[in-house]
Amino acid sequence: MESTKETHRRRRRGLLALLMAGTALISATGATMSLALFTDSVSANANTFTTGTIHIGINPTATILSDVTMMPGDTVNGSVVITNTGTAQMRYAVSGSATNTDGKGLASQITLTIRQPDTAGGTTCTNFTGVQLFTGVVPYAEGNLIGTFATHPNGGRTLGAGLFETLCFRAALPLLTPNAYEGASTTMTFTFYAEQTANN
Secondary structure (H helix, E strand, C coil): CCCHHHHHHHHHHHHHHHHHHHHHHHHHHHHHHHHCCCCCCCCCCCCCCCCCCCCEEEECCCCCCCCCCCCCCCEEEEEEEEEECCCCCEEEEEEEEECCCCCCCHHHCCEEEEECCCCCCCCCCCCCCCCEEEEECCCCCCEEEECCCCCCCCCCEEECCCCEEEEEEEEECCCCCCHHHCCCCCCEEEEEEEEECCCC
């Protein structure tokens, strides 16, 4: 006849087996339930980025001032329209340089003056009475006329996208220009440099 100890031992083994089977069943049921969950997703697929543009234009594109028979005491006027054809606001500066191919140095005698138009926001330079932006000689080495001709130009002029403005130019040969400059010639080059104003 089986002892009480042996009976208890067998019962314990049976309970343990039953408990393990129940645990396995719960685990398997949980796994089955996880695999049966409904899911869904959606995408935002129109996140497009386009950079703006900085583009400066000038008109006329070559000759702002010219006089081939200049005499002491003469002045010659001209104007240029600066256009921002880009998509972002820009800041621009103007530099100038002169040649001295004949060795006479005429540029050192000619005074260049740059002004805004006669009326604020206007386009007329007839009276040459607008706000003065620069006056002086144009150096043989490139020099700053309006703003600083470098990154982050100081004192440069701002122009919004699609806008334009006029600058008035005047070159004057003093009445007391010495005879040594007779028949002299010089060519001036004006360079317009633009950069973005955003984050700058």
